[in-house]
Amino acid sequence: GDSVTQMEGPVTLSEEAFLTINCTYTATGYPSLFWYVQYPGEGLQLLLKATKADDKGSNKGFEATYRKETTSFHLEKGSVQVSDSAVYFCALMGAGGTSYGKLTFGQGTILTVHP
């Protein structure tokens, strides 16, 4: 079945540092890929998405490129802020079979940014 593997955390950075959170996936067909963010006490929010190979999703300075050849969707940000501290989830939406239309999540990566 579909699966998502993302970099284990926690990740601790200083403000303005460069961020990479790795995410790779296994899926049938051509899934859509997502990054969700969960701030303390809040529900998951969509951060960005990409629906086909070579698409780049971007939002709030974060970027991720859908790489079919490496089955990856790594999250990057050039300069993190304290307010970026949260849990980040990589996810895919199944494209076929019993996983069609369903989200499969990675295990989440806790990011803490210090001033």
Next chain:
Amino acid sequence: GAVVSQHPSRVICKSGTSVKIECRSLDFQATTMFWYRQFPKQSLMLMATSNEGSKATYEQGVEKDKFLINHASLTLSTLTVTSAHPEDSSFYICSARLNQETQYFGPGTRLLVL
């Protein structure tokens, strides 16, 4: 984005009792809602798909008689954990689907069964 609420935010109950968790879509009508379970330091696991006006579809390994789902209106889905036991303690999260690729998530419900 749209708002999805869950109630209660946390609940503590005794083993053997039943607990109902509500999930409400406040900004749009949701034909489909999802229920997830999240263990500490682990990903969200889809438990079931809740369809308004019809039976829920459960994922493999999820006991439908233990986790009762009712989606009686386009804005409300409920998850009832029946005869709860300590192993049911977890973080339960719902989402409401706006379209094929857009789900809005509730803030979650922390269940502790003593």
